[in-house]
Amino acid sequence: MPANLPPQYFAAEQRWREASTLEEQIEALREMLAIMPKHKGTDKLQADLKRRIAKLQREVKEQRKKGGHRSQLGYVPKEGAGQVAVIGPPNAGKSALVRAMTHAHPDVAPYPFTTQNPAAAMMPYEDIQIQLVDTPPISDQYKLPWLPNLIRLADLAVLVVDLGHDPIGQAQMVIDEMEETSTHLNGSGGKSNGQEPIVLVKTIIAGNKDDLPQALENFHQLSDKFGQDFQILSFSAQKREGLENFKTKVFQALEILRVYTKEPGKKPDLEQPYVLKHGSTVLDVAASIHRDFASQLRYARIWGSEKYQGQSVQKNHRVEDGDIIELHL
Ligand SMILES: Nc1nc2c(ncn2[C@@H]2O[C@H](COP(=O)(O)OP(=O)(O)OP(=O)(O)O)[C@@H](O)[C@H]2O)c(=O)[nH]1
Ligand SMILES: [Mg+2]
Structure with missing residues (x-):
């Protein structure tokens, strides 16, 4: 730290780190700027604070436009077919991954703690969009x-x-840091039993930078250690290798399926799939189209995997990814 900053500065910095909204972050950064002695030695730091304040103000504006109120950092509104939190230690390449998979341009840099706030962006997968949320690093220090x-x-x-x-x-x-906050990362997700405050979060372990020379051996060791409990994959975000596999594995891990609808006598609408959880039924499809459809549904016809070519099925028939459904009310 340059320029003998007073203790009040560090107190404000602590408030910035612990802020739970963008507005609180702006407030704390302004305080840091006000407290900081103004001379040549702090020029860079002052400019950095001003840049960060301006960036946060843009983010607040953006959120207000979308109809958000207070900009809670721990809450990112869900969009698309599923929300995926991209997490990990400093410098692992979280932002590089989000950059490679979406149209967003988060900062990627060769030093840790580059990302400071969450940022959501959409990853196209075939005919749907999956939301990736880039996050600041997890560490045992900050x-x-x-x-x-x-x-x-x-x-x-x-x-x-x-x-x-x-x-x-x-x-x-x-894993340990999250466990301390009663957040249990594991390979299969699952529901907490409601008795304990622990929340289970389904997690994939993604080894990035597999272009590096030690990567293959390290990947094998990683698989030996965690392969029983987690799905593990590897890729290079920078070289854009292995990313198709990443997309497919994310889609599969979300346990979602796509169903297309058709009206009697017409061609199916293959543009806009309905996205539902694994295990959903024809009735769930009807309900997701319109509330009234569920109560009025008599039966459906289904086209899908080789087994179905327009057969009539009951309301409780389970649908599969890619099925085409014709609802009869
Ligand atoms: N060799 C190699 N380097 C990579 C790869 N992906 C990212 N990097 C580099 O790793 C560094 C960190 O990348 P970031 O995407 O900023 O990492 P991050 O996890 O978002 O870092 P924080 O935001 O600080 O937590 C940058 O210098 C990247 O260029 C990769 O696939 N291979
Ligand atoms: Mg980052």
Whole structure:
């Protein structure tokens, strides 16, 4: 730290770190700026604070436009077919992954703690969109109080580790840190029993930077350690290799399916699938189209995997990914 900053500065910085809304962050940064002695030695720091305040003000404006009120950092409104929190230790390549998979341009830099706030962006997968949320790093030094909540609300977490050095240690640190906040990362998700405050979050472990020389051996060690409990995959976000597999695995882990609808005598609408959870029935499809459809539904016809070519099925018939449904009211 340059320029002998007074203790009040660090107190304000602590408030910034612990802020749970964008507005509180702006307030704390303004305080830091006001407290800071103004001379040559602090020029860079002053400029950095001003830049961060301006960026946050833009984010607040953006959120207000979307109809949001207070900009809770731990709550990202869900969009698309599923919400995936991209989490991990500093510098693992979380932002590089989001950059490679979406149209967003989060900052990617060779030093840790580049990302400071969550940022959502859409990842196209075939004919649907999956929401990725880039997040600041998890570490045992700086704890962001709002981050566990964001992860607990997501449909899936992708734990990104750097295959270049000790990915086992990185993954274990993140798992332990989350466990301390009663957030249990695991391979299968599941519901908490309601008795304990623990929330189970389904998680994939993603080894990034598999272009590095030590990556393959480290990946094997990572798989030996966590492969029983988690799905593990590897890719290079920078070289854009292995990313198709990443998309497919994310889609599968979300446990969602797509159903298309058709009206009698017409061609199916293959543009806009309805996205439902695995295990959904014809009745669930009807309900997701219109509330009244569910009560009026008599039966459906279904086209899908080889088994079905327009057969009539009951309301409780389970649908599969890719099925085409004709509802009869
Ligand atoms: N060799 C290699 N480097 C990568 C890869 N992906 C990212 N990097 C580099 O790793 C560094 C960190 O990338 P970021 O995307 O900023 O990492 P992050 O996890 O978002 O970091 P924080 O926001 O600080 O937590 C950058 O220098 C990237 O260029 C990769 O696939 N291979
Ligand atoms: Mg980042």
